[in-house]
Amino acid sequence: MKFKDQFRTGWRNLSRQKLRTTLTIFAIVIGAVSVTVMLSLVTSAKGFLMSSFEKTGEDRRVIVTPVTGLSYGDARWQTWSDGTGKKIDDAAITALAAVPGVTSVTPIVGAQYYDSARSATTEVSISNSFMLGYLANGSVMRDVTHGRALEASDDSGGVLVSRSIVENLGFKDNLEGAIGQKIRLKPRKDFSEMMKDVEVTIVGIMFADGDAIDMTLKFALDTSPVFERCDGGGPNTQPTCTKESDVLRNGYPAAYINIENKDNADVIVDEVKKLGYGGAAGQEEINSQSQAFTILGAVLGGIGGIALLVAAIGVINTMVMATLERTREIGIMRATGATKSTVRSLFTVEAGVLGFMGGLFGIVLSFGVAILLNGVLNQQLEDGGISERNIITIPPQISIIVILVTTLIGMVAGRLPARRAANLDPVEALRYE
Amino acid sequence: MALIQCTNLKKVYTVGGEEVRALDGVSLSVEAGDFIAICGPSGSGKSTLANVIGGLDQPDSGSVVVEGMDLAEAKDKQLSEYRNKHIGFVFQSFNLQAHESALENVISPLVLGGVGKKKERVEKGMAALARVGLTDRAKHKPTELSGGQRQRVAIARALVNEPSLIIADEPTGNLDSSRGADVMKELERLNDEGITLLVITHDPTVASRAKRVIEIKDGKITEKAGAR
Ligand SMILES: Nc1ncnc2c1ncn2[C@@H]1O[C@H](COP(=O)(O)OP(=O)(O)OP(=O)(O)O)[C@@H](O)[C@H]1O
Ligand SMILES: [Mg+2]
Numbered sequence: 316m317k318f319k320d321q322f323r324t325g326w327r328n329l330s331r332q333k334l335r336t337t338l339t340i341f342a343i344v345i346g347a348v349s350v351t352v353m354l355s356l357v358t359s360a361k362g363f364l365m366s367s368f369e370k371t372g373e374d375r376r377v378i379v380t381p382v383t384g385l386s387y388g389d390a391r392w393q394t395w396s397d398g399t400g401k402k403i404d405d406a407a408i409t410a411l412a413a414v415p416g417v418t419s420v421t422p423i424v425g426a427q428y429y430d431s432a433r434s435a436t437t438e439v440s441i442s443n444s445f446m447l448g449y450l451a452n453g454s455v456m457r458d459v460t461h462g463r464a465l466e467a468s469d470d471s472g473g474v475l476v477s478r479s480i481v482e483n484l485g486f487k488d489n490l491e492g493a494i495g496q497k498i499r500l501k502p503r504k505d506f507s508e509m510m511k512d513v514e515v516t517i518v519g520i521m522f523a524d525g526d527a528i529d530m531t532l533k534f535a536l537d538t539s540p541v542f543e544r545c546d547g548g549g550p551n552t553q554p555t556c557t558k559e560s561d562v563l564r565n566g567y568p569a570a571y572i573n574i575e576n577k578d579n580a581d582v583i584v585d586e587v588k589k590l591g592y593g594g595a596a597g598q599e600e601i602n603s604q605s606q607a608f609t610i611l612g613a614v615l616g617g618i619g620g621i622a623l624l625v626a627a628i629g630v631i632n633t634m635v636m637a638t639l640e641r642t643r644e645i646g647i648m649r650a651t652g653a654t655k656s657t658v659r660s661l662f663t664v665e666a667g668v669l670g671f672m673g674g675l676f677g678i679v680l681s682f683g684v685a686i687l688l689n690g691v692l693n694q695q696l697e698d699g700g701i702s703e704r705n706i707i708t709i710p711p712q713i714s715i716i717v718i719l720v721t722t723l724i725g726m727v728a729g730r731l732p733a734r735r736a737a738n739l740d741p742v743e744a745l746r747y748e
Numbered sequence: 749m750a751l752i753q754c755t756n757l758k759k760v761y762t763v764g765g766e767e768v769r770a771l772d773g774v775s776l777s778v779e780a781g782d783f784i785a786i787c788g789p790s791g792s793g794k795s796t797l798a799n800v801i802g803g804l805d806q807p808d809s810g811s812v813v814v815e816g817m818d819l820a821e822a823k824d825k826q827l828s829e830y831r832n833k834h835i836g837f838v839f840q841s842f843n844l845q846a847h848e849s850a851l852e853n854v855i856s857p858l859v860l861g862g863v864g865k866k867k868e869r870v871e872k873g874m875a876a877l878a879r880v881g882l883t884d885r886a887k888h889k890p891t892e893l894s895g896g897q898r899q900r901v902a903i904a905r906a907l908v909n910e911p912s913l914i915i916a917d918e919p920t921g922n923l924d925s926s927r928g929a930d931v932m933k934e935l936e937r938l939n940d941e942g943i944t945l946l947v948i949t950h951d952p953t954v955a956s957r958a959k960r961v962i963e964i965k966d967g968k969i970t971e972k973a974g975a976r
Contacts, residue, residue, distance in 0.1 A: 317862045324859075331847055647843045650804055651857045651905065652832020655824045741804050745843060 316657045318664075325665035328637065336669065339633045342626040343673020343721050344680060350619030351681040351717050352688075355709045357612030361605045363706045373597035377572040377583050379403065379411060379420075383593035387600040390593070393569040394425025394447060401591045402566035411572060414586045418575050421450035422567035426534060426541050428510055429500040434484040434493075441480065441532065442503065448536035449571065460702065462494040462519030465535045472515035472540050474498070475533040481520050493517050500541065513540045623721070626673065627728040634666050634732035645736055646744030655737040662733035663726050670725020674718035678709070685709055750777035751912060751944055752801060757810035757820075759796055759967075770796040771807060772967035780912065783936070783945040785958035793967040794948045795917055801946065802835045802915045803827040832861045836906025838916035838935075842898045844890040844905075850877065851886040854904045861909065876904040880934055896927035903934055913944045920951060932957065 329336045368374040378390035381400030385393070396403075403422060412420045426446040431438050451465040451473070465473050476498075478490070486493040496517050502510040521531060534541045574583050580596035587594030638645070645658055653661075689705045696703055759771040770793045778784060778801070786794045799805035800812060803819050806827075812819040814834065819827060831837075844853045855873035858864060864872070877883050880900035890898050899919060906914050916935060920928030932947075932954055939945040947954065955961050963970040 316860050320859050320862075327847075643843070644845055647845060648856070648860060649828070650802075650831060650837045650839075650843070652828050652860045652909075654828040657828075657860060742799055745804075745839070 316653070316661075321657075321661055321664045322668070324661055325668050328641070328665055329668060332637070335633055335636070339626075339629050339669055340673045340676065342629040343623070343670060343725070344677045346619060346623030346626040347674050347677025347717050347721050348680050348684060349622050350616055350720075351678060351709060351713060352684050353615035353619050354612060354713050355681070355685060355707060356688075357608050357615065358710055358713070359707045361608050362708075363703065364604055364608070365601060366703070368597055368601050372573065374601060375574050375577045375580075376597040377574060377580060377587060378595050378597075379407075379570040379572060379587050380593040380595070381566060381568070383588065385593050385595055386603075387595040387597060390569060390595040394423065394427070394445075396565040396568040398565040400593070403568075403570055403592065404566050407566070407590070407592070408570060410590060411570060411587065414572075414583060414590075416575050416579050416583055417572050419573045420570055422536065422570045424448045424536055424542065424567060426532075428502050428506040429541070430503045431501045432480065432484065432532075433499045433501070434486075434496060437483070437485040439480060439483040441500070444477075444480065445531045446534070446541075447531070448534040448539060448542055451535035459519040459521055461490050462517070464519060465533065466518075467535070472513060473518040473535055474515040474539070474541075475519045475521050475531075476517050477521045477531040480532065481517070490520055493520065515539065515541065623724060626721075627724050630666050630669055630725050630728035631731060633669070634662060634729045635735070637665070638662065638732045638736040641736075642739060642744050642747040645739055646741050646747065649739075649741035650745060658739075659733045659737035662736050663729050666729020666733070667722050667726040670728075671718065671722040673725070674721030677721065678714045678717060681709055681714075751780040751782075751814070752776075752778040753811075753813045754778075754797075754801065755811050755813075757797070757800060757807045757812065759793075759800070759805075759807045769793075769967040771800065771810075774810070774964075774967065774969055776801075776962065776969065778913070778944060778946065780944055781939070781942055783939045783957075783959045784947070785955040785961045786946065786948045786964060787950070787955050787961060788964035792964045794964055796967075797964065798915050798917050798946060798948055801913075802837060803830045804837070829861075832857055833909055834912050836903075836909070836911040836914040838899065838902050838906050838914060838919045840918040840921040842890065842895075842902050842922070844898060844901060846890055849887050849889055850882060850893065850901045850904075853890070853901055854908050857905065857909045863909075872908055873904075876908040877901070879907065879938075880904045894927075895923050896930055899923060899927075899931045900934060903931070903938075907938060907943065911943065913946060914938060916945070916947045918948050918950065920949070920954060928954075 365374070378387060378393070380390050380393050381396060381403055383400070408420050408422055411417060424447070426448055429446065430440065430442050432441045433439075449465075451467045459475060460478070465475060476493070481490060481493045484493065484498065486496075494517060497514050498517060500513050500515060502512070515534070521533070536542065572583065572587070574580060577598060580598040584594040584596050648658060685707045689707050692706060693704050696706070754774060754776040757771045757774040758769070761768040761770055772793075774793075774797060776797075786797065788794050796805065800807050800819070803822070807820050810820060814830065817826065817830075819830065822830070837843075845856065848856070851870065851873050854876050855869045858869045858872060863869065874883060874886065877886055880903050882897060882900055882904065885893060885897060885901075890901070893901065899922075903914075914935065919931055919935065923931060928951070935945055935947065936957060947958065949955055
């Protein structure tokens with residue numbers, strides 16, 4: 316019997332029991348949708364993770380720390396040095412820059428001395444903000460959405476400000492308008508003795524998801540007045556201000572390296588370690604986070620898999636019913652020349668069609684679910700100031716694999732009933748009432 | 749040479765410790781062009797013999813040789829092809845596929861045998877329906893046909909593949925005498941056209957038209973010459 320005819324016969328037999336067929340397919344659809352949506356969520360999350368690391372340049376970053384053994388996530392928070400570990404001084408920066416494969420290096424310094432920022436109209440608290448200074452060579456960080464990166468010429472105190480702070484400063488509906496605006500930073504009370512108010516200029520706005528914290532200010536370490544400490548101020552005398560003395564004493568808390576080839580991160584980390592420092596690559600963070608997503612995907616996919624397993628039992632049930640109902644028909648087919656293998660493949664094809672339809676409708680429905688989820692997420696992304704949209708996509712290969720797998724599940728589930736049908740004794744089948 | 753040569757066929761069923769000898773050493777040769785009537789009391793083994801000759805069932809021992817092939821030893825694939833190409837079955841209860849039209853029923857052996865394209869199948873199917881005078885009922889479902897018409901559709905199905913032998917197991921059993929006579933006339937005409945005919949019947953008038961009458965009792969043959 317030709318395959319085309321088997322397919323047609325299977326299709327026809329399925330449409331004889333529309334309700335039962337629909338319900339069986341529906342069960343497969345549920346399984347297919349859960350597998351598809353869950354796998355797509357995970358791959359989309361991975362893609363989003365990857366792209367946000369790429370945007371900030373963290374996919375090519377190695378963080379050098381005085382102490383060894385820190386993960387990338389911990390190294391990120393090394394914004395002040397207490398003197399332990401190997402001191403990162405200017406000579407160390409030069410040595411790191413000389414490592415082959417390193418495109419640029421900047422020391423970084425945290426600046427948690429300020430309490431509030433004031434624009435012409437509004438004052439906002441920045442006591443919880445993450446403040447970071449780095450060399451204004453513009454090549455290590457790349458996370459600016461409006462304006463420009465810090466430059467060496469920002470000696471008047473250029474500053475990059477994260478979007479949420481800019482919005483709070485009164486530029487919610489006019490982000491561009493914040494560029495070039497001056498803001499005054501007021502020191503914390505406990506620092507007010509040694510630090511004065513400084514005026515800085517917003518030169519760029521960073522997207523919010525850059526550093527896992529959406530309240531961030533970044534300064535040019537080498538030129539910004541933010542890092543000046545002042546002594547000897549009194550009612551009648553101007554204080555004398557110098558560069559951050561902690562740095563002079565303890566070295567930099569960390570240095571950020573930009574590497575040429577992101578697949579080379581391990582090698583660079585090894586080189587950093589040879590110099591006696593701790594080193595952690597952004598790639599490591601990407602890997603561990605995406606591994607977490609992989610595990611999540613396996614767990615969620617497993618749940619979908621169970622749904623598919625249940626659906627497979629439904630297929631077995633439906634096909635057993637079909638072979639029982641059609642016993643006499645099977646006898647007639649055998650009498651008119653159907654071989655055992657023809658009967659077997661007829662039922663297998665029929666079960667395969669159930670699986671295929673379930674997979675197909677499941678994928679179609681998954682696209683609908685993705686559109687709905689994206690609608691919700693897009694709003695949240697917009698509210699969060701993230702420019703990305705429609706981050707949940709269903710990769711074509713997942714669609715194809717899901718359809719293939721459900722078809723295969725149908726055929727495997729149909730095997731047992733199909734074998735039973737094929738092995739019926741034709742004479743008995745013809746006598747069956 | 750005989751079309752089909754059966755030698756010492758035996759088939760025993762054991763039900764609840766009791767042995768039932770459905771076939772107990774049956775030997776029979778069917779010549780091409782024959783019209784054989786098989787008679788005998790109920791449970792004597794008529795259907796069993798017909799099914800063995802038709803390749804639907806296999807004996808416990810003995811041989812059924814058709815064109816050099818022993819059906820008793822044949823594999824499923826060979827038996828199926830034999831049923832498909834060489835045999836046409838006609839049953840007492842018609843055994844049409846209820847969800848298919850008359851034409852679809854008739855061409856089903858062609859579909860199962862993978863013969864030709866749709867157009868060719870329809871042509872052959874319509875020709876077969878024409879031979880039983882049912883061209884105008886091609887699209888009807890079995891439930892939309894009378895008993896006699898159903899059996900004629902079954903005959904059309906049996907002959908669509910140009911078989912060498914048609915086996916009819918009590919073809920008139922479910923029909924009144926005049927419809928039964930029509931069906932027998934149809935079968936006899938096919939026999940006149942050269943198709944070998946094996947008819948199982950209880951009806952003496954049917955048996956009287958056969959060239960050969962075979963009497964079976966308790967799985968054993970007692971042959972009589974047919975009157976015609
Ligand atoms: N599957 C089976 N299991 C057990 N016994 C069987 C089976 N098939 C047939 N028999 C027995 O074999 C014997 C012959 O059966 P068969 O169907 O050939 O009879 P028959 O001559 O066609 O009878 P009828 O005229 O009633 O159709 C019967 O006694 C029947 O009970
Ligand atoms: Mg019988």
